[in-house]
Amino acid sequence: MSDPVLVAKRLRAGYDGVAVVHDLDLTVDAGEVVALLGANGAGKTTTLLTVAGLLPPIDGTLLVLDEVAHDEHGRGRRVRRSALTRTWKRARRGVALVPEDRGLFPGLTVREHLRLARGGRDATDRAFDMFPALAPLADRPSGLLSGGEQQMLALARALVGEPRLLMVDEMSLGLAPIIVERLLPMLRTIATETGAGVLLVEQHVPMALAVADRAVVMSRGRDVVSGTAAELAARPDLLEASYLGER
Numbered sequence: 001m002s003d004p005v006l007v008a009k010r011l012r013a014g015y016d017g018v019a020v021v022h023d024l025d026l027t028v029d030a031g032e033v034v035a036l037l038g039a040n041g042a043g044k045t046t047t048l049l050t051v052a053g054l055l056p057p058i059d060g061t062l063l064v065l066d067e068v069a070h071d072e073h074g075r076g077r078r079v080r081r082s083a084l085t086r087t088w089k090r091a092r093r094g095v096a097l098v099p100e101d102r103g104l105f106p107g108l109t110v111r112e113h114l115r116l117a118r119g120g121r122d123a124t125d126r127a128f129d130m131f132p133a134l135a136p137l138a139d140r141p142s143g144l145l146s147g148g149e150q151q152m153l154a155l156a157r158a159l160v161g162e163p164r165l166l167m168v169d170e171m172s173l174g175l176a177p178i179i180v181e182r183l184l185p186m187l188r189t190i191a192t193e194t195g196a197g198v199l200l201v202e203q204h205v206p207m208a209l210a211v212a213d214r215a216v217v218m219s220r221g222r223d224v225v226s227g228t229a230a231e232l233a234a235r236p237d238l239l240e241a242s243y244l245g246e247r
């Protein structure tokens with residue numbers, strides 16, 4: 001039986017009440033990897049920010065873990081909260097977002113990032129088990145790490161909080177393909193081993209489909225194609241048409 005950690009139905013989201021995401025249907029189950037694909041400006045990052053709580057939904061239904069974040073009657077279930085409070089509460093309950101810019105503090109060391117993320121010594125050791133390349137860099141400021149090492153740290157920081165929903169925005173940005181080939185499969189491992197649902201925004205479509213169970217393609221704020229990763233990998237024509245805005 002499916003156990004959703006994220007359900008969006010007819011979700012509208014955007015900025016200052018102006019929607020850039022329209023009628024989006026999206027689910028992520030526990031232990032599942034879902035790739036959110038689409039051309040630049042399709043609305044992928046806006047979707048992640050809304051699920052994380054950094055943007056309020058405009059309309060539609062949004063269930064994040066066991067919280068009704070917004071219902072179809074167009075109102076937040078509880079008192080309207082500031083974005084920071086909303087995001088903090090969701091993070092405490094198990095929502096983690098690795099943003100496109102990785103969100104690291106250049107002056108803080110690797111170990112300090114992991115400690116700040118509620119990671120005691122055990123959690124820090126587990127992070128080093130998962131990313132052994134970080135262990136010898138524990139006392140190095142993140143600003144002095146390579147792009148790949150920074151991405152590992154951003155992921156490790158998200159993982160020490162033991163998320164139930166992990167969202168990763170363009171992990172491959174600025175990384176050599178060989179590094180991406182090593183890092184992306186880790187998301188599959190995380191989903192399988194921890195039971196977290198993973199929502200992955202990625203421009204490297206073949207690599208994303210290789211690790212995902214399912215994919216949803218967005219175009220101009222709408223979900224235009226969805227299916228299993230295998231189905232979509234077999235239909236490059238569909239993918240191409242949605243990237244070109246022809247669907």
Ligand code: ATP
Binds near residue numbers: 038044
């Ligand atoms: P990319 O792959 O280029 O990162 P994306 O699919 O993640 O694109 P979004 O960043 O979600 O797309 O942007 C969707 C739309 O929202 C775009 O038209 C963008 O210009 C607009 N947008 C993004 N940020 C803001 C903002 N802060 N204020 C107003 N509009 C914004």
